[in-house]
Amino acid sequence: MEHITLLLAIVIVTALVFDFTNGFHDTANAMATTISTGAMKPKTAVAMSAVLNLVGAFLSVEVAKTISSGIVDESGITPEVIFAALVGAILWNLLTWLVGLPSSSSHALMGGLVGATVASVGFDAVNSGTVITKVLIPAVAAPLVAGIAAMLATRLTYRIGRNTDAKGTEKGYKAGQIASAGLVSLAHGTNDAQKTMGIITLALVASDVLDPGSNPPLWVIVSAGVAIALGTYLGGWRIIRTMGKGLTDLQPQQGFAAQTSAATVILASSNLGFSLSTTHSCSGAVMGAGLGRKGGVVRWSTATRMFVAWGLTLPAAALVAAGSEFVTKQGDWGVAVVAVFLVASSAAIWVISRRQVVDHTNVNDVDEQAEGAAEPAGVVTTAIAAVTPPPAGGTGVADGADLTKTIPASAASSASSTSENGPASPAAV
Numbered sequence: 494m495e496h497i498t499l500l501l502a503i504v505i506v507t508a509l510v511f512d513f514t515n516g517f518h519d520t521a522n523a524m525a526t527t528i529s530t531g532a533m534k535p536k537t538a539v540a541m542s543a544v545l546n547l548v549g550a551f552l553s554v555e556v557a558k559t560i561s562s563g564i565v566d567e568s569g570i571t572p573e574v575i576f577a578a579l580v581g582a583i584l585w586n587l588l589t590w591l592v593g594l595p596s597s598s599s600h601a602l603m604g605g606l607v608g609a610t611v612a613s614v615g616f617d618a619v620n621s622g623t624v625i626t627k628v629l630i631p632a633v634a635a636p637l638v639a640g641i642a643a644m645l646a647t648r649l650t651y652r653i654g655r656n657t658d659a660k661g662t663e664k665g666y667k668a669g670q671i672a673s674a675g676l677v678s679l680a681h682g683t684n685d686a687q688k689t690m691g692i693i694t695l696a697l698v699a700s701d702v703l704d705p706g707s708n709p710p711l712w713v714i715v716s717a718g719v720a721i722a723l724g725t726y727l728g729g730w731r732i733i734r735t736m737g738k739g740l741t742d743l744q745p746q747q748g749f750a751a752q753t754s755a756a757t758v759i760l761a762s763s764n765l766g767f768s769l770s771t772t773h774s775c776s777g778a779v780m781g782a783g784l785g786r787k788g789g790v791v792r793w794s795t796a797t798r799m800f801v802a803w804g805l806t807l808p809a810a811a812l813v814a815a816g817s818e819f820v821t822k823q824g825d826w827g828v829a830v831v832a833v834f835l836v837a838s839s840a841a842i843w844v845i846s847r848r849q850v851v852d853h854t855n856v857n858d859v860d861e862q863a864e865g866a867a868e869p870a871g872v873v874t875t876a877i878a879a880v881t882p883p884p885a886g887g888t889g890v891a892d893g894a895d896l897t898k899t900i901p902a903s904a905a906s907s908a909s910s911t912s913e914n915g916p917a918s919p920a921a922v
Contacts, residue, residue, distance in 0.1 A: 584835070
């Protein structure tokens with residue numbers, strides 16, 4: 494560490510700030526469903542997640558090596574490029590946190606790194622093959638695989654427990670949720686903390702402190718793990734509300750299925766060195782669990798906004814990073830200008846967020862937008878419901894499903910009487 498210059502120190506601190514924002518931005522991935530179903534109290538949940546994120550940071554360095562030596566050509570990278578990349582990633586994390594959208598911190602970092610590299614040395618320095626196979630393909634595959642797995646797991650849990658005591662089953666699945674949430678937190682630390690390790694390692698290589706292809710030093714692993722754990726403990730309550738209440742109404746069985754499916758996908762990708770988005774995996778699993786319960790409804794208006802944010806993440810972070818790189822290339826004063834811009838923008842976003850505070854005391858409150866989100870089931874939900882056979886009792890109502898949560902209040906009474914007298918009509922569902 495004796496070779497670290499002032500510029501490199503700025504880059505390392507900025508990387509740890511990104512890691513911190515990654516922590517509170519992605520807390521929802523592990524704990525949103527656990528909090529929304531009441532399996533754990535909010536502050537207890539984020540504290541447990543923080544500890545397991547820290548532990549997970551020490552389990553593997555495969556993803557870190559992908560970031561530090563796979564995405565871009567190390568020989569053309571300077572600390573200024575990495576600094577610009579981090580600026581793009583941090584600002585995108587903060588903007589999506591402000592509006593409560595679960596976007597990918599991983600893709601924000603990738604987009605920032607690619608944008609800054611292209612602005613500095615051109616497209617030839619980007620390893621497009623690695624970007625496609627280890628970033629873009631997993632970005633599409635992860636939510637699909639996790640969603641299908643969660644949907645099937647949800648149906649299986651309801652089928653297994655259809656003849657059991659409802660209260661006893663709920664307690665058991667809440668306990669299972671706590672265990673699966675811990676597994677997701679561990680997986681998140683294994684995957685996401687490594688991305689910051691990889692960025693810091695790349696900065697050290699670019700500054701000739703480490704040899705190309707080196708593993709992250711121990712102090713890098715420790716600092717990245719601590720930073721993401723601290724961010725996780727603060728809790729990204731806005732995004733927790735969206736994932737826990739905004740996408741669908743989850744019961745403990747669904748929460749357990751969603752978290753277990755997501756954790757399996759994330760841990761598998763970490764072992765393979767894929768820089769997977771935990772947000773994509775967990776969001777896909779939540780939607781799959783929503784579709785897996787007969788009578789469950791995914792709020793596609795919220796999901797559509799989330800999909801748009803996913804699509805914008807890479808290009809938006811890349812554009813901000815490219816602009817930042819253009820300024821930093823002007824010299825020390827350029828680096829100072831970009832640093833001031835980052836601090837000022839971050840402060841402005843925080844001030845705006847104080848106008849409507851979301852924290853552990855109101856994270857499970859359904860705001861007016863979510864309250865009015867009792868929207869029609871939509872094509873996907875309707876199609877799945879159409880091919881789902883009615884349960885053994887012939888009522889057409891899902892095990893534990895509450896139709897009054899998925900239809901407008903004005904139609905609740907008619908839906909209730911319909912379900913008492915026979916199978917619910919497609920319109921009611």
